[in-house]
Amino acid sequence: xxxTKGDVPLISPAQNGLAAENFIHQSMAIIMEDAVKKATxxxxxxxxxxxxxxxxxxxxLELRDGGESESKILQRCRDAIRYSVKTTHPHFFNQLxxxxxxxxxxxxxxxxxxxxxxxxxxxAPVFTLMEDAVLRKxxxxxxxxxxGDGIFNAGGSMSNMYAVNLARYHHFPxxxxxxxxxxxxxxxxxxxxxxxxxxxxxxLMGIGTKNVYMVPSDNRGKMIPSALELLIKTAKSEGAVPFxxxxxxxxxxxxxxxxxxxxxxxxxxxxxWLHVDACWGGAALMSNKHQHLLKGIHRANSVAWNPHKxxxxxxQCSAFLVRDKxxxxxxCHSSSASYLFQQDKFYDVSYDTGDKSVQCSRKPDAFKFxxxxxxxxxxxxxxxxxxxxxxxxYLAEEIKRREGFRLVMEPEYANVCFWYSPPSLRNLPDxxxxxxxxxxxAPVVKERMMKKGSMxxxxxxxxxxxxxFRMIVISPQASxxxxxxxxxxxxxxxxDL
Amino acid sequence: xxxTKGDVPLISPAQNGLAAENFIHQSMAIIMEDAVKKATxxxxxxxxxxxxxxxxxxxxLELRDGGESESKILQRCRDAIRYSVKTTHPHFFNQLxxxxxxxxxxxxxxxxxxxxxxxxxxxAPVFTLMEDAVLRKxxxxxxxxxxGDGIFNAGGSMSNMYAVNLARYHHFPxxxxxxxxxxxxxxxxxxxxxxxxxxxxxxLMGIGTKNVYMVPSDNRGKMIPSALELLIKTAKSEGAVPFxxxxxxxxxxxxxxxxxxxxxxxxxxxxxWLHVDACWGGAALMSNKHQHLLKGIHRANSVAWNPHKxxxxxxQCSAFLVRDKxxxxxxCHSSSASYLFQQDKFYDVSYDTGDKSVQCSRKPDAFKFxxxxxxxxxxxxxxxxxxxxxxxxYLAEEIKRREGFRLVMEPEYANVCFWYSPPSLRNLPDxxxxxxxxxxxAPVVKERMMKKGSMxxxxxxxxxxxxxFRMIVISPQASxxxxxxxxxxxxxxxxDL
Numbered sequence: 001x002x003x004t005k006g007d008v009p010l011i012s013p014a015q016n017g018l019a020a021e022n023f024i025h026q027s028m029a030i031i032m033e034d035a036v037k038k039a040t041x042x043x044x045x046x047x048x049x050x051x052x053x054x055x056x057x058x059x060x061l062e063l064r065d066g067g068e069s070e071s072k073i074l075q076r077c078r079d080a081i082r083y084s085v086k087t088t089h090p091h092f093f094n095q096l097x098x099x100x101x102x103x104x105x106x107x108x109x110x111x112x113x114x115x116x117x118x119x120x121x122x123x124a125p126v127f128t129l130m131e132d133a134v135l136r137k138x139x140x141x142x143x144x145x146x147x148g149d150g151i152f153n154a155g156g157s158m159s160n161m162y163a164v165n166l167a168r169y170h171h172f173p174x175x176x177x178x179x180x181x182x183x184x185x186x187x188x189x190x191x192x193x194x195x196x197x198x199x200x201x202x203x204l205m206g207i208g209t210k211n212v213y214m215v216p217s218d219n220r221g222k223m224i225p226s227a228l229e230l231l232i233k234t235a236k237s238e239g240a241v242p243f244x245x246x247x248x249x250x251x252x253x254x255x256x257x258x259x260x261x262x263x264x265x266x267x268x269x270x271x272x273w274l275h276v277d278a279c280w281g282g283a284a285l286m287s288n289k290h291q292h293l294l295k296g297i298h299r300a301n302s303v304a305w306n307p308h309k310x311x312x313x314x315x316q317c318s319a320f321l322v323r324d325k326x327x328x329x330x331x332c333h334s335s336s337a338s339y340l341f342q343q344d345k346f347y348d349v350s351y352d353t354g355d356k357s358v359q360c361s362r363k364p365d366a367f368k369f370x371x372x373x374x375x376x377x378x379x380x381x382x383x384x385x386x387x388x389x390x391x392x393x394y395l396a397e398e399i400k401r402r403e404g405f406r407l408v409m410e411p412e413y414a415n416v417c418f419w420y421s422p423p424s425l426r427n428l429p430d431x432x433x434x435x436x437x438x439x440x441x442a443p444v445v446k447e448r449m450m451k452k453g454s455m456x457x458x459x460x461x462x463x464x465x466x467x468x469f470r471m472i473v474i475s476p477q478a479s480x481x482x483x484x485x486x487x488x489x490x491x492x493x494x495x496d497l
Numbered sequence: 498x499x500x501t502k503g504d505v506p507l508i509s510p511a512q513n514g515l516a517a518e519n520f521i522h523q524s525m526a527i528i529m530e531d532a533v534k535k536a537t538x539x540x541x542x543x544x545x546x547x548x549x550x551x552x553x554x555x556x557x558l559e560l561r562d563g564g565e566s567e568s569k570i571l572q573r574c575r576d577a578i579r580y581s582v583k584t585t586h587p588h589f590f591n592q593l594x595x596x597x598x599x600x601x602x603x604x605x606x607x608x609x610x611x612x613x614x615x616x617x618x619x620x621a622p623v624f625t626l627m628e629d630a631v632l633r634k635x636x637x638x639x640x641x642x643x644x645g646d647g648i649f650n651a652g653g654s655m656s657n658m659y660a661v662n663l664a665r666y667h668h669f670p671x672x673x674x675x676x677x678x679x680x681x682x683x684x685x686x687x688x689x690x691x692x693x694x695x696x697x698x699x700x701l702m703g704i705g706t707k708n709v710y711m712v713p714s715d716n717r718g719k720m721i722p723s724a725l726e727l728l729i730k731t732a733k734s735e736g737a738v739p740f741x742x743x744x745x746x747x748x749x750x751x752x753x754x755x756x757x758x759x760x761x762x763x764x765x766x767x768x769x770w771l772h773v774d775a776c777w778g779g780a781a782l783m784s785n786k787h788q789h790l791l792k793g794i795h796r797a798n799s800v801a802w803n804p805h806k807x808x809x810x811x812x813q814c815s816a817f818l819v820r821d822k823x824x825x826x827x828x829c830h831s832s833s834a835s836y837l838f839q840q841d842k843f844y845d846v847s848y849d850t851g852d853k854s855v856q857c858s859r860k861p862d863a864f865k866f867x868x869x870x871x872x873x874x875x876x877x878x879x880x881x882x883x884x885x886x887x888x889x890x891y892l893a894e895e896i897k898r899r900e901g902f903r904l905v906m907e908p909e910y911a912n913v914c915f916w917y918s919p920p921s922l923r924n925l926p927d928x929x930x931x932x933x934x935x936x937x938x939a940p941v942v943k944e945r946m947m948k949k950g951s952m953x954x955x956x957x958x959x960x961x962x963x964x965x966f967r968m969i970v971i972s973p974q975a976s977x978x979x980x981x982x983x984x985x986x987x988x989x990x991x992x993d994l
Contacts, residue, residue, distance in 0.1 A: 017537055020599035024533060027603040028525050035610035036521060040514055047622075052848050055622055061630035063867070067874035073600060076871060077607060080864070084623045087612045094620060097612070097858075102517035103570060106524040108609035110574060112602060113532035115584045115594070115812050122947065123591060125544075125552055126581045133558035154651035157857045165701055179705025180677040196832040200855050203830070204662055206703025208676025253836050308858075315612050316858055333700070335693040339750050339957040339967070344937075346944035351549050358697050360654045361594075361805075361813055367577070370560070374573060377564035440841075447843035450619065460836040470836065 023070055030077055039086040040100045042482075045453030046092050047085040055083060090482055091455035096252065096280050099477030101312040103372035108314040111364055118362040119340050119354025121347060127364030128351055134366040134373070138305060138319055141285045143298030149329050150321040151356050152365045156279035157197035159304035159320035160246070162329075162358070164188065164201045166302060166322060167244035167273030169332040176332065180206050187211045187235040190246040191223035191258055195277060198246050211240070220409060221256030223247065229266050244273040249294050250281020253462055253470060254408075255415030257281055260296035268299075276300040279318070281413060283310035286378065287385040293412065307369045310388065310414065310474055311381060317365045329356040388414050388475035395471060395483040402487060408468050416471040417462075420445065420490050422497040439466035441497055448493040455489055520567055527574055536583040537597045539979075542950030543589050544582040552580060587979055588952035593749065593777050596974030598809040600869035605811040608861055615859040616837050616851030618844060624861030625848055631863040631870070635802060635816055638782045640795030646826050647818040648853050649862045653776035654694035656801035656817035657743070659826075659855070661685065661698045663799060663819060664741035664770030666829040673829065677703050684708045684732040687743035688720035688755055692774060695743050708737070717906060718753030720744065726763050741770040746791050747778020750959055750967060751905075752912030754778055757793035765796075773797040776815065778910060780807030783875065784882040790909065804866045807885065807911065807971055808878060814862045826853040885911050885972035892968060892980040899984060905965050913968040914959075917942065917987050919994040936963035942991040951986055 038044050050058060059079060068076075086092060088100035116124040118131065135150040142148075153159060168175055172183060180186070186207055190198045192214045202212045213235060215228045228245065235242050245267050247258040260276060267274040276297050282305030284290040285297070297303065301323050308317035322329055334355040341352055354362070373381065392414045399405040399418045404426060408417035419438055428434040442459035449455050458470045471486060535541050547555060556576060565573075583589060585597035613621040615628065632647040639645075650656060665672055669680060677683070683704055687695045689711045699709045710732060712725045725742065732739045742764050744755040757773060764771040773794050779802030781787040782794070794800065798820050805814035819826055831852040838849055851859065870878065889911045896902040896915045901923060905914035916935055925931040939956035946952050955967045968983060 017534070017597070020597070021529070021534060023599050024603060025529060027606065028529065031603075031606050031610050032518070032522060032525070035607055037514070037518060039611065050622065051844060052618065052622070052626065055626055059623065059626065061626055061867075063630065063634045063870045063875065065875045067872050067877055070872075073868065073872045076868065077603060080623050080627075080868075081607060081611065084611050084613060085620050087614075087620070088610075095614065097614075100514070100517070100610075100612075102520050105609060106521060106528075106574060109524065109528050109606055110532055110578060112605035112609060112811055113528050113585075113597075114536065114578065114581050115597075116581060117584075117592065117594075117812060121549065122953075123582050123584070125547065125549070126556065126577050129549065129552055129556065129558055130577075133560065137560045154655075155856045155858045157855060158651075161701070161855075175703065175705065176700045177705050177707045179682065179699070179708050180703035181680060181682040181705075183678060185676065185678040195857070196834040197855075197857055199832050200830065202676075203673045203832075204658070204702060204855055206672065206677035208672065208674050208678075209832075210674045211676050252834075314609055315614060315860065333697065335696050335700075335706075337693040337749075338959065339955065342940070342957055342964075344940045344964075346940065346947075347548060358654060358658075358694075358701055359652045360692070360694055361652045363812065370558075371570065371573065371577075373560045375564050375567075375570045378560065378562045380564055443839070443841045443843065450843075456619075458836060460839055462835065467839075467841075 026074060027077055030074060034078060034081045036100065040088050040090065042090045044089070046089045046456050047450060047453050048083055049450045049453060050083060058083065085456065090477060091485065093471050093486065094456040094458045096309045096472055097315065098472065098474045099312050101314065101372055103375040104312065104314040104368045107368040107371040111367060116364050118364050119352065119360065121351035122345070124364060127367050128353060130370045131364065131366035134370050135319065135321065139321055142303055142321060144323050147325060148321055148323045149325070149327070150319055151329060151353070152317070152319050153357065153359065153362065155316050155318050156195070156277070156304050156306045157200060159279065159318055160195070160197045160275070160277055161201040161204065162320045163246070163275035163302045163304065164205055164207070164244065166328055166332055167275065170273060170328065171243045185211060185240040187213055187240045187242050188244045188246065189213050189215055189228055189231060189242065191215045191217045191248060193217045193221045193251040193254060193256055194246060194248045195252050195279070217256070221251050221254035223258040223263065225259060225262035225266060228263065232266070232270050242270060242272055244275060246275045246277055249276050249278035249297065250413055252280065253415065253460065254417060255411060255413035257293045257412065260294060260299070264296050264299035273302070274300045275302045277304050279304050279306040280309050282306070283385050284413070286381045288382065289386055290389055310385065311369070312474065312477070313369045313372060317368050333358055384475045388473050388478070391475060391478050391480065391483060392416050392473040394480055395473065398483060398487055404491065405487060408465065414473040416473065417468050419466070419468045420494055422494050424497065435466045441494055442467040442469055444497060445490055445494040449489065455486060457486060523571060524574055527571060531575060531578045533597065537585050537587065539587045541586070543586045543953050544947060544950050545580055546947045546950060547580060555580065582953065587974060588982065590968050590983065591953040591955045593806045593969055594812065595969065595971045596809050598811065598869055600872040601809065601811040601865045604865040604868040608864060613861050615861050616849065616857065618848035619842070621861060624864050625850060627867045628861065628863035631867050632816065632818065636818055639800055639818060641820050644822060645818055645820045646822070646824070647816055648826060648850070649814065649816050650854065650856065650859065652813050652815050653692070653774070653801050653803045654697060656776065656815055657692070657694045657772070657774055658698040658701065659817045660743070660772035660799045660801065661702055661704070661741065663825055663829055664772065667770055667825065668740045682708060682737040684710055684737045684739045685741045685743065686710050686712055686725055686728060686739065688712045688714045688745060690714045690718045690748040690751060690753060691743060691745045692749050692776070714753070718748050718751035720755040720760065722756060722759035722763060725760065729763070729767050739767060739769055741772060743772045743774055746773050746775035746794065747910055749777065750912065750957065751914060752908060752910035754790045754909065757791060757796070761793050761796035770799070771797045772799045774801050776801050776803040777806050779803070780882050781910070783878045785879065786883055787886055807882065808866070809971065809974070810866045810869060814865050830855055881972045885970050885975070888972060888975050888977065888980060889913050889970040891977055892970065895980060895984055901988065902984060905962065911970040913970065914965050916965045917991055919991050921994065932963045938991055938994055939964040939966055941994060942987055945990040946986065952983060954983060
């Protein structure tokens with residue numbers, strides 16, 4: 001039997017999948033060994049630093065007309081893993097996520113193999129229902145007793161964008177069709193410590209970054225409610241129309257929580273949509289001990305919460321939740337494409353959730369959270385949050401105890417910010433000279449830790465403060481031994497400066 | 498040695514990873530057997546249909562305080578796979594993607610295990626460089642001889658959004674800060690056959706869906722250039738400001754290609770940004786034989802192109818490309834967060850590409866395309882496109898040959914649209930009565946194929962046309978035998994209607 005007729009294959013190579021299966025099988029062994037076991041082994045490096053120029057040479061990136069042998073491709077897989085940063089390594093503290101969560105990882109693998117997309121029930125029945133179950137449970141933890149709605153999407157920035165769009169649509173439904181050019185200037189409010197996605201959303205959505213009024217924060221990084229009210233009055237006196245406030249629950253740098261109750265009072269008084277960006281701090285809702293940090297969150301109109309951060313679901317796992325029960329999400333975003341959302345289907349089309357989304361293809365990220373939640377239970381998730389915050393507390397105490405280390409402020413969450421002074425600076429008087437020198441320490445220590453591959457910890461300047469280290473503590477990724485290691489290692493890397 | 502001190506674990510469970518490794522190992526065997534081998538086996542079902550109510554009962558979705566045993570979780574993995582649609586099955590033709598691409602799949606697994614995020618070179622060195630290499634090659638294939646810029650992002654809808662935002666920023670850079678309220682009404686143009694994401698982008702970005710002027714298409718589904726010019730003149734006469742045209746290269750339903758050359762002439766004449774939504778049709782650029790479909794694409798200012806569609810990269814793999822060489826992407830979207838984009842780093846920070854993005858966390862989707870491109874070479878990618886279009890051609894000829902089948906129109910790409918008439922309707926005269934009855938055939942055949950699990954093919958009404966089937970042919974997923982099977986099966990399922 002000929003295998004093609006003209007150009008047209010008689011039998012698809014997809015049906016002769018033995019070679020493909022063998023390749024996947026071999027790759028899985030490499031992934032298990034290099035990307036799971038070695039990547040999470042504390043005795044291995046966090047990264048094997050190469051400059052862009054060196055790495056380009058090592059990787060032979062160019063794409064050519066001819067293909068390569070299977071063994072060459074397997075080697076390329078090994079190399080890609082080798083020179084990648086191991087964000088699952090116990091000494092990776094560089095971002096607001098870290099660690100290897102086996103249940104979530106397995107869910108990710110399943111998703112990749114099945115290639116589902118979440119527009120319609122008919123194409124993703126299992127994952128559509130799981131998303132609904134996870135959203136319901138998260139809504140319960142927020143405390144919206146009458147329920148709500150929500151959607152998982154491609155990151156917290158997008159969740160915040162959804163919030164801005166819903167808030168705007170709620171106040172001015174005509175904007176969806178007519179646009180902003182016929183509307184008075186809209187103004188939104190957020191603290192100066194908020195995530196940069198709030199400004200990005202305002203730019204993208206035609207509101208303009210200047211119309212994001214930045215409310216001053218106190219020394220701890222929390223929005224000052226009286227300053228918020230003042231700015232709302234200012235905006236009104238300018239003839240602009242305030243429409244929403246973003247409160248941050250867990251700021252990116254300092255881990256601060258805005259006072260939601262006071263902000264909610266002001267929002268009620270002025271009829272403003274209250275969004276809580278709890279992408280980072282939402283995890284504290286899991287903990288009886290720490291949920292007070294988000295007191296009042298049940299009064300929010302919408303919440304962004306990323307289980308891929310503190311709760312260690314695989315990247316990305318970001319939920320946007322809304323208290324509304326009138327299908328606002330769908331009304332605001334729908335376009336009713338006839339090739340997806342036919343109304344003459346044989347099942348209840350209210351399960352076709354795709355028209356709530358601004359995306360078309362959408363990955364079933366909720367499954368990565370659902371499977372780990374099933375495996376661990378709410379109880380273990382709570383314990384993890386408690387352990388992370390206890391470990392952060394331990395680190396803060398160590399910093400206060402050790403010579404040369406100094407807290408930027410007491411942590412109230414899992415961000416521990418501190419300076420390290422090498423011995424040469426310890427006797428300098430506090431003043432501009434000292435801070436100028438201290439400012440240069442963190443970048444050099446960072447360079448050295450990267451080149452050594454021993455750990456990754458972030459640093460940044462912040463407002464008037466010189467460069468400091470920001471440690472992010474995530475459990476069960478981080479232990480007391482790891483905290484000790486970080487401080488010892490910073491001293492080892494920087495003591496000659 | 499005690500394992501905790503107070504709340505604080507001394508040694509992290511992450512360092513006692515043996516149980517986790519065993520679990521992942523066992524899961525991998527299940528994934529290989531159920532989600533790879535069985536899912537792609539033509540003798541197995543495409544889906545095992547259950548209604549939402551049945552499935553909720555089968556899956557026990559509720560999340561509880563206590564966790565579950567490993568064996569229970571493994572069973573949950575098996576169930577999730579079992580009741581999911583197998584989009585990689587050889588008889589899945591329901592969306593603009595299909596099939597299992599082993600190289601891309603392995604790249605996906607690596608990404609999931611490593612958890613990289615693409616904001617900075619320091620966190621994702623390998624994937625940052627790979628994205629750059631893939632973008633360069635795609636830019637070369639578009640024909641932008643002087644190069645360009647680009648970014649992979651979470652789907653074609655988002656790519657189209659980027660296009661609208663860049664076009665707007667290019668004409669009115671002040672909008673980023675000042676917003677739209679101070680600007681005259683902006684108008685954009687697209688064909689009535691375009692993807693719904695264009696309207697969604699206009700709604701989200703404050704332009705308004707009414708300010709998306711829908712240009713009539715010809716019978717083949719291609720934008721009529723003279724109608725475009727007329728609408729531009731209309732908009733100007735209304736005092737509005739035209740700023741961009743979206744041309745679609747491969748429409749969602751009919752697979753039509755707008756005439757880019759003529760549209761580019763008009764864009765030049767009126768100084769409008771030309772975006773080409775080639776999410777679906779971009780693959781034809783790989784083929785010497787078929788790239789004429791996109792003739793003139795090198796004149797576009799920006800292009801959206803999804804390798805996860807015809808080229809079978811794993812979901813999602815979506816590129817946005819822009820001809821500009823003045824860092825427009827960065828200028829339009831940047832917010833310069835100090836905790837990520839420090840300027841005192843020890844490497845060339847032009848490799849920190851995250852500020853080009855409206856997302857913060859961003860997955861390294863380019864790697865999924867890079868690895869398969871390395872393995873297959875441009876040559877094999879070209880052959881796949883040629884085979885897909887030859888197979889679509891074969892299907893169209895079969896439809897013309899077989900009694901009871903009727904093409905909606907000759908395909909020019911991989912969308913084959915057709916009606917099926919059961920014998921009872923074949924002698925009815927052409928007229929409203931026939932079309933009313935035909936309209937009900939496809940939904941019933943669809944219901945029956947889903948419940949049987951034999952295949953998945955989409956259907957929809959379109960403008961004044963009654964419900965028809967839309968087959969999407971993707972190589973090497975689809976063979977001649979599969980085409981024969983689809984037509985035989987539709988007849989078997991619908992002949993009694």
